[in-house]
Structure formats: C-alpha cells, structure tokens
Amino acid sequence: MKHFVVGAYASQPSDLESQREYYDLLAQTGWVDGLEIPYPGQLHQGVLGEMLEGRFTHSVLTAIPGTMVNVWDDPNFGLASPEVSGRAKALEFTSQLRDALEALHQDHGHIVDWVALHSAPTNRATPEAFQESLETLLEWDWCGARIVIEHCDEQSEEHQAEKGFLLLEEELAVAHAAGVHCSLNWGRSAVGSRGDQRPNEHVAEAAESGLLAGVIFSGASPLATEYGPAWIDGHLPLSSDEPASLMTPEQVAKASELAGEVAYLGAKCCVPQHATLQERLGMIENIYLCCT
Known part of the structure; x- marks a missing residue:
C-alpha cells in the first residue's frame, strides 16, 4: 500500500x-x-508524540537537519566520511537519533516506518565509507523502522553544491550492497542538476533499480523568491502557487507515474509567512492531487 507523507514542519505555523x-x-x-519528522539533534517527543500518536503512523524520520548542522561545524562529519573521526561522530549522532526513535515508539506506539540517512560530508564523501557505516547501523535495533538513503544534491565541479553528497548511482550501488532502499526529494535533485529534467530521470533510474522506497515532492528555483536565493533547498511550492518553482503539476504527475509501486509519496513545501491554516493545507493538497 502506498502511503502519503507530509513534511509539515516546512509549512506549519510558528506557535504551538x-x-x-x-x-x-x-x-x-x-x-x-505520515509526516516527515526532522531530527536536528533531539526530539521533543512529549508534545510531538501527542500530535502524531495514532494518526500519522507511517512517518519518515529524517536526519538531514542535524546532519547539516554537524557538517557546518565539522567538514569531516558524515556517515560517508573518509576520515575515521568524522564517521565516528556521525555514528554517535545516528545512535542518538535511534535512541530518540525508541523513546518515541515506547511512549506513543509505532509512528516511524522509515529513517532517512544521508551520505555526508560535503564534496568529500566516499561510497566505501558510507557502506562501512551502513553495515554498522544495520546491526542496531531500529524499532520496526527501516533505513532509507535519502538522495540530496550531489558533488559538483560545475557549481558550488549546497550539500554535495554522493551521486545517485553511487548511493544505489551502496544500497544494493547493504540491502536497503533509497528515496528522492524532487527539489534536491533539481538543485543538484540546476534544472528540471534530472529529478524525473533520477526517479526513473531509482525505480528501475528496484530500490526506490519513496519520493517527496519539494520545489526549487533558478530565481530568488520569498523562500530564499536561487538554487537552494528551499522547499518551494508547486508552480501554480509559486510561479518561479520548477516543480510543475505535470512534473509531479510524471514522477509519480515513473516511481511506480513505491512505499510512499509525499509533499513538503514552505508557505508565505502569514498564510492561513487552510491556505497551508491547500498548498500541500495541490501537490497531493498531482500524485493521484
């Protein structure tokens, strides 16, 4: 059964x-x-768990916020780091994430189906190091959740990468060797390729491999918008809600078709600061309707 996951933290209002x-x-x-749940380094599982319990039970816990904070602090940090110290720090961070997941499930029942991990560090990652880290991680108890490698914008010699992690084909090879799956974020593939063609090519490539777990639809733009500068991982809405976004209804519909029978599709977008709750929901629903 294909589930729909929403990265609500990008579109939620600021007050509790x-x-x-x-x-x-x-x-x-x-x-x-389910929801895409960010892990910046801790989970406030009391309040969060109450909002999730019993209703968002096919969620994805993503390590990307905390991963990037650590990469900015230490360029060697990452599960794919060629430096032993950087990989050790990343494994410790991932251990803390695992413990937070266990506490969440103990207190609120099953919520997370997938844990999204990443091939940091920026412009230094190696497939060999990443596979070694995954072999260690797969020995741990993930409390009923499964590890998925979430692809981000790739290393590049043509422009300054925002995340600059491994190429998709490298991650697919590691996933095959480790026995895990990969997931895609449409906007991150657009940012990495500086265009709107590669995201759906990535979907087709990952689907053909048989290792695609899911696709989250999030936009990107070659222009500055109210969501930030050009070519950032800014979670832009659909082009019908933000004309500068490369993520059109047609692109989402095509990607959903190419993905085939994956475990989940999803939507994550930022919204105007003063948007009403109904407007926020409407921008998410616009993406959802393109997937169906």
Whole structure:
C-alpha cells in the first residue's frame, strides 16, 4: 500500500496552538498517512508524540537537519566520511537519533516506518565509507523502522553544491550492497542538476533499480523568491502557487507515474509567512492531487 507523507514542519505555523490545529487538519484529510519528522539533534517527543500518536503512523524520520548542522561545524562529519573521526561522530549522532526513535515508539506506539540517512560530508564523501557505516547501523535495533538513503544534491565541479553528497548511482550501488532502499526529494535533485529534467530521470533510474522506497515532492528555483536565493533547498511550492518553482503539476504527475509501486509519496513545501491554516493545507493538497 502506498502511503502519503507530509513534511509539515516546512509549512506549519510558528506557535504551538496553531501547529496543533494544523496537524488536526492534516489528520482529518484522510489522505495524510505520515509526516516527515526532522531530527536536528533531539526530539521533543512529549508534545510531538501527542500530535502524531495514532494518526500519522507511517512517518519518515529524517536526519538531514542535524546532519547539516554537524557538517557546518565539522567538514569531516558524515556517515560517508573518509576520515575515521568524522564517521565516528556521525555514528554517535545516528545512535542518538535511534535512541530518540525508541523513546518515541515506547511512549506513543509505532509512528516511524522509515529513517532517512544521508551520505555526508560535503564534496568529500566516499561510497566505501558510507557502506562501512551502513553495515554498522544495520546491526542496531531500529524499532520496526527501516533505513532509507535519502538522495540530496550531489558533488559538483560545475557549481558550488549546497550539500554535495554522493551521486545517485553511487548511493544505489551502496544500497544494493547493504540491502536497503533509497528515496528522492524532487527539489534536491533539481538543485543538484540546476534544472528540471534530472529529478524525473533520477526517479526513473531509482525505480528501475528496484530500490526506490519513496519520493517527496519539494520545489526549487533558478530565481530568488520569498523562500530564499536561487538554487537552494528551499522547499518551494508547486508552480501554480509559486510561479518561479520548477516543480510543475505535470512534473509531479510524471514522477509519480515513473516511481511506480513505491512505499510512499509525499509533499513538503514552505508557505508565505502569514498564510492561513487552510491556505497551508491547500498548498500541500495541490501537490497531493498531482500524485493521484
């Protein structure tokens, strides 16, 4: 069964009361099965767990926020680092994530189906180091969740990469060797390739490998917008809501078709600062409708 996952943290309002209302609206849709849950270095599982418990039970826990904070602090940090010290720090960080996941599940029941990990560091990652880290991680108890390698913008000699992790073909090879799956974020493939063609090529390539677990639809732009400068991982909405976004309804529909029978599709987008709760939900629903 294909589930629909929403990265609600990108579109949620800032105050807790409104966040609760927003999560209630998402739950009432009947088509949001899980959330993409960010792990910056801790989970406030009390409040978060209460909002998730019993209704968003096919979620994805992503390590990318904390991974990037650590990479900015230490350029050697990462599960794919050729430096032993950087890989050790990344394994310790991932151990903390695993412990937070266990606590979340113990207190609130099963919520997370997938844990998204990444091939950091920037412009230094190696497939060999990443595979070695994954072999260690797969020995751990993941509390009913499965590891998925989330592809980000790749190393590049043509432009300054934002994340600059491994190439998709390298990650697919590592995933095959380790016995795990990969996932894609449409906007990150656009940022990495500086265009709107490579994202769907990535979807086709990963689907053909048989290792594609899911696709999250998030936009990107070659222009500066209210969501940030050009070519950043800014989680832009669909082009019908933000004309500068490369992520059109047609692109989303095509990618959903190319993905085939994956475990999940999803949507993550930022919204205008003063958007109402209904407007926030509407921008997510616009993406969802393109997937169906």
